[in-house]
Amino acid sequence: MNWLIKTLNSSIGQKVIMSLTGLFLCSFLIIHMIGNLQLFHDDYGLAFNKYAAFMTTNPLIKVVSYLLYASILFHAIKGLHLVYKNNQARPVKYAVNNGKANSHWSSRNMGILGTMLLVFIAVHMSDFWYEYKFGDVPHTQYAVSLETGEIMTDTIPAGMKLHNKIEDVIANGKHIYVVKDLYKEVSVGFKEWPLVLLYVLSMFALSFHLYHGFSSAFQSLGINHSKYSGLIRFIGLWFFSIIIPLAFAAMPVYFFIS
Amino acid sequence: MSGNMNITLKVWRQKNTSDKGRFETYQVPGVSPDMSFLEMFDVLNERLVAEGKEVPIAFDHDCREGICGMCSLFINGRPHGPNDGVTTCQLHMRSFKDGDVIVVEPWRAAAFPVIKDLAVDRSSFDRIMSAGGFISVNTGNAQDANNLPIGKEIADEAFEAATCIGCGACVAACKNSSAMLFVGAKVSQFALLPQGQPERKQRALAMVNQMDAEGFGACTNTGACSAECPKEIPLTVIARLNREYLGAEFCGK
Numbered sequence: 001m002n003w004l005i006k007t008l009n010s011s012i013g014q015k016v017i018m019s020l021t022g023l024f025l026c027s028f029l030i031i032h033m034i035g036n037l038q039l040f041h042d043d044y045g046l047a048f049n050k051y052a053a054f055m056t057t058n059p060l061i062k063v064v065s066y067l068l069y070a071s072i073l074f075h076a077i078k079g080l081h082l083v084y085k086n087n088q089a090r091p092v093k094y095a096v097n098n099g100k101a102n103s104h105w106s107s108r109n110m111g112i113l114g115t116m117l118l119v120f121i122a123v124h125m126s127d128f129w130y131e132y133k134f135g136d137v138p139h140t141q142y143a144v145s146l147e148t149g150e151i152m153t154d155t156i157p158a159g160m161k162l163h164n165k166i167e168d169v170i171a172n173g174k175h176i177y178v179v180k181d182l183y184k185e186v187s188v189g190f191k192e193w194p195l196v197l198l199y200v201l202s203m204f205a206l207s208f209h210l211y212h213g214f215s216s217a218f219q220s221l222g223i224n225h226s227k228y229s230g231l232i233r234f235i236g237l238w239f240f241s242i243i244i245p246l247a248f249a250a251m252p253v254y255f256f257i258s
Numbered sequence: 259m260s261g262n263m264n265i266t267l268k269v270w271r272q273k274n275t276s277d278k279g280r281f282e283t284y285q286v287p288g289v290s291p292d293m294s295f296l297e298m299f300d301v302l303n304e305r306l307v308a309e310g311k312e313v314p315i316a317f318d319h320d321c322r323e324g325i326c327g328m329c330s331l332f333i334n335g336r337p338h339g340p341n342d343g344v345t346t347c348q349l350h351m352r353s354f355k356d357g358d359v360i361v362v363e364p365w366r367a368a369a370f371p372v373i374k375d376l377a378v379d380r381s382s383f384d385r386i387m388s389a390g391g392f393i394s395v396n397t398g399n400a401q402d403a404n405n406l407p408i409g410k411e412i413a414d415e416a417f418e419a420a421t422c423i424g425c426g427a428c429v430a431a432c433k434n435s436s437a438m439l440f441v442g443a444k445v446s447q448f449a450l451l452p453q454g455q456p457e458r459k460q461r462a463l464a465m466v467n468q469m470d471a472e473g474f475g476a477c478t479n480t481g482a483c484s485a486e487c488p489k490e491i492p493l494t495v496i497a498r499l500n501r502e503y504l505g506a507e508f509c510g511k
């Protein structure tokens with residue numbers, strides 16, 4: 001085991017930790033984005049609320065989500081530690097340093113971008129994740145007509161026992177769902193412009209962080225070859241630093257203007 | 259002479275390693291555009307000696323033809339000055355304009371302490387090399403070269419890595435003062451060739467361990483090293499270094 005600790009503590013080992021946790025977070029972003037696209041459904045939030053209930057109750061996803069929280073913490077702590085250590089490797093700074101002549105701005109500012117994202121994640125999770133799990137997000141009842149597919153929302157019948165699950169029954173030609181209404185939290189929350197601004201700015205940070213981070217993760221694992229490095233950079237640029245941040249930024253903006 | 263330039267130099271002066279150091283400003287009139295950057299320093303130093311007021315400025319140099327790796331200098335924020343793919347000794351004053359103010363600093367890294375003025379101690383590179391940057395050759399006749407067929411592409415790649423002159427510009431340029439381009443080049447030139455195989459795993463481990471022990475930072479793949487390297491060593495050598503090291507740690511003894 002000693003050799004493993006030594007390896008992970010070496011300068012190359014640290015890169016591997018950053019790379020693997022980073023790629024895991026990237027894979028989560030894909031799932032998170034696809035799931036959140038349900039917000040754009042015109043169904044009073046039924047699809048989104050079902051998705052939220054599924055994500056918080058499925059045991060497999062629960063396990064993965066703990067891995068995810070650990071990865072976020074590990075990536076952040078290790079990253080900040082690296083910034084500190086690398087800073088120490090140059091105790092006296094240059095008076096004039098023309099970094100833009102040799103490297104991209106985002107690659108030189110991963111620590112700052114990452115810190116912005118950490119703050120964002122803290123705000124984001126306390127607003128929605130914490131509220132959903134521990135706060136009192138009200139339940140809503142949906143009735144979907146089996147014949148026409150028409151969706152209606154309803155107040156919860158008095159005396160109904162509520163817990164964090166989808167209540168899913170068929171009655172009177174209607175499919176009845178009772179779920180926690182996270183959609184409402186989202187649509188109300190994003191009426192506040194400071195929150196929308198924070199989200200949009202954070203997605204800029206995400207874009208620049210991933211512009212460097214995604215392809216850099218492969219280089220750290222030793223994966224750099226003329227046959228496929230172009231493809232990695234292409235995915236890093238178009239998917240991770242343009243499409244994903246754009247899709248996420250569109251959500252608060254959509255609720256703000258709608 | 260017409261076409262000559264007047265240059266203002268802001269040069270880092272530092273008496274010794276423990277001195278705090280400061281910038282001094284020097285006017286250098288009548289600089290020929292055909293001079294190399296180092297020749298301009300020679301002219302200035304001759305004047306300083308003749309005036310007798312100040313000791314001449316210490317800077318490293320040797321071959322002055324871009325092959326020894328001895329010259330350095332961080333010029334206007336870039337190692338080896340504004341041009342790509344050249345060392346400071348190969349940088350000519352025609353790359354500057356009349357009236358330019360040029361800031362000249364030493365390589366800055368904890369692993370490259372300043373000895374005096376612009377000269378830094380790069381013996382940390384030597385210690386990395388003695389940790390594993392060699393092949394052990396037994397005495398006796400060299401075997402016939404044709405017994406060791408090496409594909410042209412591999413030979414070219416190894417040669418490309420072997421063109422590293424150990425100047426340290428990669429460390430100087432890197433925001434983390436990381437030496438991975440240098441170590442990657444040295445590990446690559448051996449890992450690619452048959453002669454390097456017997457000590458391959460041991461070499462990667464020993465050189466990386468020494469690199470870490472010297473206090474170089476950890477690479478974050480900014481690519482500044484390769485962009486500033488006078489020999490244009492590619493980032494693929496760092497990817498190979500990562501593979502070699504991880505392979506040696508996970509699959510070696």
Ligand code: SF4
Pocket residue numbers: 421422423424425426427428429439440443483486487488489490491
């Ligand atoms: S890799 Fe390039 S910059 Fe670094 S020491 Fe070798 S020649 Fe100099």
Ligand code: FES
Pocket residue numbers: 318319320321322323324325326327328329345346347348
């Ligand atoms: S003096 Fe030898 S490379 Fe510049």
